Amino acid sequence: MYEREVFALCLLTLVLFQSAASCDLRPVLAHVPKRLPAGYIISEGKKELTLEGCAAKPVAFTSNDPDFAVNTDGTIFTVRGLEITTKRFSVLVQDENGSDWRVDVILSCKDEASQKSGSASHKRAKRRWRPLPFSIFENDIPPFPKELEMIASDSSVNYTVHYRISGQGVDKDPIGLFILNRETGMLSVTGPVDRERNPKFDFIAQVFDAAGRETDQYLPITVNVEDKNDNAPEFIGLRFFTVEERCRAGTVIGQVNATDKDQPKTPHTFIKFTLQNATDMFSIDPFTGILTAKTNTLDREAQDKVYVEIEIRDMGGAPSGLFSRGTIVVNLTDVNDNPPTFKEKLYKAKVQENQENVLVTRIPVEDKDLINTPNWKALFSVTKGNESGNFRMETDPKTNEGLLYMIKGLDYEKTPLVKLEITARNEVPLIGSEQWMSVPLELSVGDEDEGPEFNPGILYLKVKENVANGTVIGTYKAVDPENKNSDSIKYYKMTDPGNWINVVENTGELKVANTIDRESPLVQKDMYNITIRAVDESKKTGKGMVIIQIEDVNDNMPVIPGKDLIMCSRGNTLSSILVEAVDMDKPPYSTPYIFELGADNDGRWKLKDTTDSSVVLEQASAMPNGIYSVPILVKDLQGFGEEQIVNVRVCSCEREDNGVGICGARSASSSLGSLGILALVLSGLFLLLLSLLLIFICSTKRDKLYISDDTGTGGMLLKSNTEAPGEEVKDGALMMIPGGEVVDGSLQSGLMESKNVTSASGRYGQQYFQGGGGVYNTTTQEFGTEKYYSSGRYDNNMYGNATMQKFSNAGTLDTWKTNGRYLDRKLAYFGEEEDGRYADDMLKTYGNEGMGSPAGSVGCCSIVGEQESMDFLNTLGPKFRPLADVCYTTNRTGN
Template identity: 45%
Template sequence: MRKRFIYPVFSLLILSCVESCYIPNSLYVFSPQTIPAGYQITKVEAVNCDPKTLHLTVEDPSFTIQSNGLIEARIPVTVATRGRTFSVRAQDNSGPGSEMKVHLVCSAKQERNENGQAILKRTKRRWSPPPINILENDKGPFPKQLETIVSDSDLKYNVYYTMEGPGVNQFPFEVFSLHKDSGVLTVYQTLDREEYPQFTLRINALDRQTHMPRDLPLDIVVAVDDVNDNKPEFQGKLEFTVPEQTADMVVGKVNATDRDDPNTDHVKIKFMLKDGLEYFALNPDTGVITTVSNKLDRETKDTHRVTVEIRDLKGAPNGLSNTATATITLADINDNPPTFTQTSYKASISENEGEKLILRIPVEDKDLINTPNWITKFVITKGNENGNFRIDTDPKTNDGLLYVTKPLDYEKTSNMKLEISAQNEAKLSGTTAQWMSIPVDVAVIDIDEGPEFLPPTVRYNVKENIPNGTVIGTYKAVDPETKSHNGITYYKASDPGSWVGVNRNTGELTVTNTIDRESPLVQDGIYNITVRAVDATSKSGIGTVILVVEDENDNKPLIPEELRMCEQTDDQLGSLVVVAEDNDLSPFSAPFIFSMPPVHDGNWDVKPHNETAALLMQKKKLPTGIYVVSIIAEDQQGFGGKQTAKMRICHCINGACMDKARSVVLGPLGILALLLPLFLLLLLGLLLIFFCSSKSEKILFDDTGYSSGILLPSNTEAPGDQVDSSLIILAKTGIEQAVKGSVKGSMVNAGWLGNKSTSTIGGYSVHDNGFQQNSGLNTMNKHTFSSSQFGQYGQHVGSQVFGNGMDHAQIVQSPAEFQNWRTNAFYLREKLIYLGNEMIEENECYADDLIHCYGYEGVGSAAGSVGCCSEHGDEGNLEFLDTLGPKFKTLSEISTMR
């Protein structure tokens, strides 16, 4: 199959939209196998080139090109069967220029088409033929003939042609067509290389009669040549971050792409920075942005925006371009140390105060807030050698907080001079500045302190069991202000065993009770007491006395009081390890020495087992039972003696001693569980007897002898209602000077008798001649009661003064006691007569201490006066109940019901 190529027409198809000087990328030309000198190969048409500055060059010295684009052979040239290729370049002043590859293809013969153009015709070779080139974005006119395809079989057979593939019967459709008779390949529309870079078409030559193939199928490639019709585009976000105060540091890389042919200059992009050149630089080939100055200060300007341009055709003026804004953010570095707002600070603190905030120190920092470059770390560089101070950072304000952690002593120092440095968590960078420090003066305020012991803790060595009264030492306190011991007294604050006494004036410590090192109050030989010192202003201080109790040999080794030994079933003799204990320390303790007393029963023997134990052995076979064994146990100082223990020889099972008889012992809950059913049965029987024997009947009340069914005199009267003072009738007798406030030295202010009335005090009737001994009168002693006390306790004075209602026969058991009772009764009787004759005219404050006579309150009332009840001197006479009137009628009926 042969192909006819129409190169002159195809090579001159140029898009009007191309801006730069342009020639096609490639050109295929059929030529003789031997090209003579001066043979015109083809003509190159340049588009958008300045004819005045256009310069055409060819790289193969066998050829030359004229200014009009005509290529000629300078010398005879032989074209090999594989063809020959050389480059042609077009360049003007508008840009980088363009390059074209010229491919020479050897042909067999030439024909002319209808227009008279030469058509090369050659025999189709089975190697892949060169592609047919079409310039993208060609605007026509369409349809446009590309080539004529002729098969070698058309010389012998009558054939027709068919074509298939993309652009024909595959998407995109109706792009190409092939004339079935002439084999002319035609294109119908503009092509976009970025969408369809090439088309592969399969052409068949078929017999017109049999429709069978007369030649092998031919694959034709239609390549779409690129034109610079796509601007370069930015890729990714143009946002970068770089530390401040840095030069020659990479900020970031600008990425760009171009959709044009990657094998052309259409995608070769140049990068350019339009502004910000005083701080940044942009590599034109790689797109890398770098800093050029160390004057980038975040505190002055933290964000920079620069314009970046990208242009293809290697940055030629006629190249397509695009611009964008890149944002460069300056990252903070610690180039600003914190600064103090003052040059010095002062604070004050009372002595003996601790864990107290005394000063807040503000600072300023220009670095980024809430970062390690801004957060301040305060350091006390001087004056805190004793650790009295602590400084923290307020997380909200970044201020320094100065605390006193250990109390200060005014007597030791009245002023503390500190030096405080303000630093950051991060180290300084990009600056020559240093951390700042300021002086802080802390004034200690003197206060009146209590005495203090020097030293606060004292230690004394003392032997146990030393005699009482032995002086241990003297522990004194001093006044911090005067440094004197005067006016200080001493007291024990704690002494768990009451072993030590403290002299109140001198602070001398003496033994008051036996000191025992083995006491649980002594821990590891140490016994602590505390002493309190109090000055004249009642301020106090505490000191600690540590007694190191030294051991004495006051404890002998002790063996258990009860021992058990298993009876041996064979002829062997039993033995037992006896362990002794001694609370003393070495050398007053183990190793112990064990022996038998000089006189013993001969049944036992003992020999050492270890330092604290002995082996007790039978000397002869003994039956089960309880024996008394005596052993001498002594410590290494020989202190000890004979000790007696009960030895029980018993039957054993698996080494455990078994009792001969066993019994079950019930605890309190067990006994209660056994007795509970008996109690329940007894209760049930009592209930049955009660229900069977009880019946409803009227119970008669005996109203004789002051039974509880009628109104009775009571000794539990509460204070009555307030009485109108106009109704009180005072006796018109003479009165002597009364004792003001209270009647001191009297037994009880029992009241006074007027002409009309008597009164009951504490359950006893009071008459002109003294007391009516209604319930018996007890013995009594002289006491002092004020008038207010009598008013408060008058309700119960009978039980408090005269006893608890007990008969005097129960109390008075001797003539002396009876005489004492009579003396007291006589005294009370005389006192009451004296008070009954008293008249109070000048000072009415004693009215409540005396018995009053009240006037008749029931004028005009059928009920009469309640006060009438006090007119009856005989408490046993109950006839007045019949004349009480309607006010107490109901109460009387209820009280006398039978």
């Protein structure tokens, strides 16, 4: 059938081409005015447009120029007004067979003078060129150059002229393609032309006389390049497609696209698509290239990729057309069209009885769908034989095998053989007519020597609380599953939180060992649990549970839990308070309670508004603030109860909180209580002892310091007739008057500072600060790179990179100790460095300098004396004068 269709198509194509060969479609030539109004008819019913002499008849006309349109009868007219000199366009004629034919229309302008009067050419107002636009075929064959057309101007009648051309194809790319005989006006082409590169050429021709003057307007020349079928079709776009397997026939897979470089809308670009293989699986539309599934049996498991070869041929698939062939790839995606299949028809396995949470067996399956997808992954279930929930199925994610697990142990004596049915499914539904598959599995249960079994596994007993010890409340026996009897089985208690029950070892009797109390915290919802172990001769054990449901008796009386109550009174208003009682028994041994005032009631109180578990205690008359004891008799429904004392504190209301009065704050003595008062007394005693300890520490005297007698002075200040001690003695000597405060070289407010004195060989400074009722002397000495600063009272070393610690507000004793330490250090230093730079500080005896020395004293202190007066030292009194004589020394500068 397919071969017949191909033969008919080839025959039709041959007929069409023969008809086309017999048709001679020439251009439509028309002379029109230069100015064409809208609706101007160019031609009517030309035989060129009606395909006269051709086998086919025209059915549609299309103009490639938007300024012109064509009616269904072949009449050409203008769409809008325009002005032309020459005009060329094409009309595309479609015949009844679907073929397209192109007819060129060439318009030329009539002479305006002839249009008005119909006179001869010598009456023309304007000169014009001839001939009309023309065409050439691409890829023409040699030899070249080839003459194309002769151009001429009417001005050649009156002038000796020559012609010149310029523009595209002449002096612009492609240069030199067209040449012109300047004398004759013959236009020639020098080589083949490619229409796909240059579909037309536009240039101009000019005419000049012998003097080089242009004798006519330039002529625009258009050379249209006629197409030849010189390009084969080419594939473009996507060439990989995807479709699901088992898709319906007619499912669109995709569209194959192709193109042709030849002139559009001509037979040269009329492409036909043809499948070269896989014609049983796919089909393709010959003219749109849409690829569809031809069957619904596409199977990915048989072939997941299909390589389809397609031929594309122009000329509508005619044998003379050019063609190309290419391959497209159709990927078939997976669907779940294959169920998991079992490798065996029957599976067998074995398990020991009483085993739990063990892997019994592995069940392998096969699935042809894509691996590791939901279409391939298997889900297993036990569809028969698992009514008691003994088994569980899982899937091994790596092997896709089914794993059968035992959840609850089996009993060999009851079921020695278990028959199961295993069903395998996928994670997604199955597509197609296939069904899920199942397989039978026989599971053999192995026998074991089992321990005794209690029957029932949980024994329920009802017992009244407070039953007498030794009472037998029941018997709990176990049976050996092997011989079905209870002989030689012994019983032992495993758990009994309150040790309330004893188990008779040989008989399994349960006897009361201690008081059974329903109100015990060991009892939950009136039930008490114990567990019992049974042991046979082979030391196999079994376990059972006994749940004792305890029945209530009236063994508890109601009590008032809060016996210390606070009653808030408001002026003269009688106050009341709610009294509540509780009973650990259950009805009818508890509520409703009976409330009565005790026999010792003093008549100040009364009861009202009694409920099941509470009563309101109210003042019978106004009473002062204080604490009152109120006897209240509380009995349960059975009349079981006793009298209880309630302590009520009556106080004045300070404020209300949510409608309840709040008492004011009590005094310290009443609110703290005995323990609070004792704590306050102990705290006071502790503070007193701490104060005494601090006083004792602060008043303790310091240890006396040892003063060396190496100097021979015995520690006393001696008046010396020598000239003066050395400079170092002067600078280090201290004069402290109690009352002066100095901290880190600074004074308190109200201080006055004197000037420093500087000499050439070193810096010596002495400052006096007055304030706070005393005088403070500071001395700064600088020898070379060493600088010493002394002020107030010092302790520790001064010389040899040592640091002296400063104290303020020193007493007389501290001053003596400080000076003693200072002198000891300095004398020891002089003993080591007597030839050093401080040798001038040694005590020396000077001779008489003589009388009448014009220079006066050479000591530097004389200069100080001139600048600063020390007369204020005379006012210090006799006790301070020896000390002042030592502290005030004469500064001297040595060479």
